Amino acid sequence: MLLNREHSGKRWHLRPDGIPKVTGQLQYLTDMTLPGMLHGRVLRSTYPYARILSIDTTKAEAMEGVYAVLTSKDVPGLNRFGIATPDQPVFCDDVVRYVGDALAAVAADSPERAALALDAIQVEYEEFTPLDSTDAALAPGAPELHPHGPGNVLHRTEIKRGNVEQAFAACEHIVTETYYTPRQMHAYMETEGGLFVPDDEGRLNVYAATQHGYKDRMQLARIIGCPEEDIRVVSSPIGGSFGGKDELNVQPYGALLALTSRRPVKMHNSRKESVRAGLKRHPMKIEMQTGISREGIIQAHRVRITADTGAYATLGAPVLNFCTEHCLGPYSIPNVDVEGVSVYTNNGLSGEFRGFGGNQAIFAVEGQMDRLAEIMNMDPWEFRRRNMRGKADPGPLNQRILATDGLSQVWEAMDRSELWQKHQHPTANPSLPPWIKRGVGAAIAMHGAGLGYGIPDPAGGRLSLNAEGKIEVAFSYEEFGQGLIATLEIMLCDLFQCSTSDLSIIIGDTDRVPHSGSSTASRSTTMAWMALQRLQTPFRSRVLAVASVLSGIPADELVTGPGGVWREGQLPSDVMAAKPTEQMTVGQVTGTSLVDALETSSLSVDKTMTSGFVIAYTELVSQGTAEEWVFDTHFDYPTTPDHVVGGHYLYTYAAVAAEVEVNTLTGEAKLLDTRHVVAAGPVINPMGFIGQIEGGSVMALGFTLTEDAVMQDSRYLTTNLDTYLIPTIRDIHTNLEVEAIEDLPEGDPFGPRGIGEIGSVALAPAITAAIHQATGVWVNRLPVPREQLVQSLHVPLQEGVSPS
């Protein structure tokens, strides 16, 4: 189904956070203030790589208005953090390894005084030559950045199957290419920050964005040396994250400064500090060699991945695992030899970012497919079809995965599309000047969701009827803009036929939500759906049983509905369906879901007027104890049953086609028509779905054409959004269509699949394939170097014709 507002009908659900956001009333955590609060700042390293000889804070400590000056000696617990491997110092005390490394932090009564105090801290360094590339870091004799080597290797991966040497020897054609991808920045609009408030009971309240509040709480407790329960982490709403706020950033400093000064402390990174200290996407070099038989069937695939993980681990190892898994694409390949290495350097900090290593891998493997198809003189889509994995084939790591038709469905849908037909039958456009060239390219991908086998990936949730008679759900997920709260509303209204005013949705607060895992890896929607599937039956049974006792009507004649329990078949929506004239009321309420419309219609104004209404939720909840109305569930994200670390079980499938226009005088490439076909199960929230794919697509456009956090000698040259170029409204596609394939196998227990990442992973190879059709140039480096697309005109310039 082509996804848009018109086709969505009543499922076009207005977000409950919409009005607070468009009016500026929504208070982000970085908007919070308290009387008497202090302003925290962090002193970061002058050099990308140096030994610390001394840190002198005496001048800063003596300054007026300065309440705390902290260094490594002031960390009561573990002076390290890191989600997977805690190897990043809260405060460095011997060596600094990147320009974002922290040495000290101050809290003062004004931002100006905090800045002045930072300047007053004197640090003596012994500067070293930074390891500014993976080559430099892997060179024999290179200094080791961490003691846990060997060498500067964070992590290695490997997939070996069959006999690659033998297979290559028998191949008819072999394509060898090296692909390079950029250090992309998340560039969320709200930089890192928040408010840290110690309370009278000795607890610390942390109001700071993260993608996993419980993980932050665990890490902060480890740093502070206190029980986790002494910390409350409130982490939503969030002004964008995309993986970038998954790891701790300002939290250790805000927390320690607040505890030391015993006052609220506000932290809010400037953009420059955010660029300097924050995570980026791993720049990768991916060498690929792929061989095919005379018939165009892939026989052998050799891959070498080198990832620049920067100074500390964070999730560098899982990112490499994911990249390794995805560099085989959705293809059946008998002989495989993949080796990956993630390398410590002094280049910033690479970590988790939407797509999680898939973006780099898919750019490379899809580039191979197009090059091989060209050698075969074969249609690239047909070439892919011949090599695609079968429905029942094992996954990329030879692991069992859930069999669906998603791959063939997205392939077929794209094959039929008008846009792809344009590739196969390019028509010359005589109105275009000779230096304007157009082409169409496409790519296909499968993208794993969840953290994968062997990594704790807990899920769960709580459903209750709260004291106010609201149907309340609580999850440890976060709202960073994706529309989670709206999606939960839709799911609950679907399940209980209730209205949004019957709901209470609790997220992003460790004091109020159960541990249901992280909002990462495209997992939240699936996990919330699965949790509600488990919780709905016991919850409904209790509601209807109590309603039955109070009303004397048998429970099997009762259903949940707006405001309370109704007689089956007599819900307002049932009555409406029977009375077409009444539906006019609904139709007049544009953009509002049916249940909301009912709220405002005369039918629900006075429930007693409607014979079907039995009892209000508010009356029910007074029966029995509060605990009897609370239902919990715990489970894990589904993974492959095979012992393959990081191996996924659920995948989302996508095909992307792009038409690109290249100006060969300037080397500029512009994206025209774009089409995303996504097979991710039922679309719960069409507005959110479109938003994720459109937003992911434009983020991928930046990855492909303009974005690179350029470093020289391990220092950022692009320090703000004036030189780090994310797409503006002028730079995007001219048209973008999203086609959703909702089919799932009969009885599928996993529901809607993740779509948070799939829109961002396969556009780059589609664009570079289109560039090739337009210009004949194979691009192997992102962002696409314009110089490579500049061509001599081969036609004499005529009078009156000037380059546009």
Place this chain on the structure above:
Amino acid sequence: MSKPLGKTWSAVVNGEEKQLNIAQTTRLVDVLRTHLNLTGTKVSCEVGRCGACMVLMDGEPVNSCLVMAYQCEGREITTIEGLHGEQEGSLHPIQQAFVEEGGFQCGYCTPGMVIATKALLDHHPQPTQEQIETGLCGNLCRCTGYGGIIRAVCKASESCGDSTIASTDDGRNERMTAVQQD
């Protein structure tokens, strides 16, 4: 905290006369967020690139991170909090359109984006694609990919009919057509 050096600054903010004792070099974004507690105006790049801090000064859009107090002395400032529909407390049609079309996700760019749209539609009630792009290219959004924003702007402009689209080339025309079909 000692008193900042300064003198009385005054301006009309969202229709109300405001007087503050602040340094004349205080940035307008800090005047709004810190001194007037109007945190709907966001702060993001602080170099005038992203538009998150955009407000109207005498009806024209400015990045409030680049305006100092003395530069807006006596002016009329409108922030997102000052925008409303016919009645106070109701949504402005632009705000309504952003809600209905999903012209936002995380919402952090949204106040600036809505302000920029207000300025755009004040000048061009029925903007062309080119005018929308020019009017909003100073506002960065990282979440939506601008699709929902363009649909919201079209919805907000009084008429989105074909006749209003003065397209510059065929490609751009396609986007507008798609927008109108929604």
